[in-house]
Amino acid sequence: MTAYGKDTIIKVYFVSLVLLAASLLINFTPLKITLLVLSLFLLLFSSYFFRDPVRKIPAGLTNEDVLSPADGKVVEVKTVGNKYPELFDGNELTQMSIFMSPLNVHVNRFPVSGKINYFNYIKGKYIVAFNEKSSDDNERTEIGIINGTNQIVFKQIAGFVARRIVCKIRKEEYATAGEKFGMIKFGSRIDVIFRTDTKILVNINDKVKAGVSVLAKLNR
Numbered sequence: 001m002t003a004y005g006k007d008t009i010i011k012v013y014f015v016s017l018v019l020l021a022a023s024l025l026i027n028f029t030p031l032k033i034t035l036l037v038l039s040l041f042l043l044l045f046s047s048y049f050f051r052d053p054v055r056k057i058p059a060g061l062t063n064e065d066v067l068s069p070a071d072g073k074v075v076e077v078k079t080v081g082n083k084y085p086e087l088f089d090g091n092e093l094t095q096m097s098i099f100m101s102p103l104n105v106h107v108n109r110f111p112v113s114g115k116i117n118y119f120n121y122i123k124g125k126y127i128v129a130f131n132e133k134s135s136d137d138n139e140r141t142e143i144g145i146i147n148g149t150n151q152i153v154f155k156q157i158a159g160f161v162a163r164r165i166v167c168k169i170r171k172e173e174y175a176t177a178g179e180k181f182g183m184i185k186f187g188s189r190i191d192v193i194f195r196t197d198t199k200i201l202v203n204i205n206d207k208v209k210a211g212v213s214v215l216a217k218l219n220r
Contacts, residue, residue, distance in 0.1 A: 012046040055211040057178040066216040068208040070190040071101040109211040110175040118144025119171045150218045155192040178211040
C-alpha cells in the first residue's frame, strides 16, 4: 500500500475495528452480520484503493516521450488558450484529460524528467471530475516541468468525491520520469498540457497507466 494514504488507512482500520468489536457485543444476528460485513468491506476496499503496484518505465524511453502521470481513461484532447504565458509561447496549447475512477490506482507519477519550474495550489470547488469545468474550477495543483528546451504542465484535480490531494514536491526540485510524487484520493482527474506541435499518441477512451503508457512525443 502507498505511504500517501497512511493517514486515511489508519482511520479506516480504526473504524473497522470498532465495527468488529461492536458486532461481537451484539446478540441480534441481522445487525451482527451487517456490522461484520461492513467492517470487512472497509478493510478490503481501503487496501485495494491504496494499492501501489510496481511499475517499470518502457524500454527505450526518450527525453521527448511523455508518460501518463495517472491510471485512468483519456476523456479529452483539445486546444485551449495559453494560461501560462510565463512558461509557453503562443496563444494556444493542447490539453489532454485523464479521468481516474475510484477503482483505478491513484498514485501519480512524473510524466517527464526535468526541473520543476512552476508549482501552484488552488483551493477551488468540487465539481465531478469528468466535467470539463473541473479543470479550471476545482481544487487542484498545477505543476510545470522544463524538459530540455520543452515545457509541460500537469494538474492534479480533486473531484466530487476526491477532496484530498497529496503532492510531495517543491519548486526547483528535479523530477524523474516515472517516479512517484503524490496521489489524489477517491476518484479524480489529471490534465496534461503541452505545446500544440506535440505529437499525441493516444486516443479518446484509451486506458492508460501511470509511468507505463506514453501519451505524447514532444517536438524539439
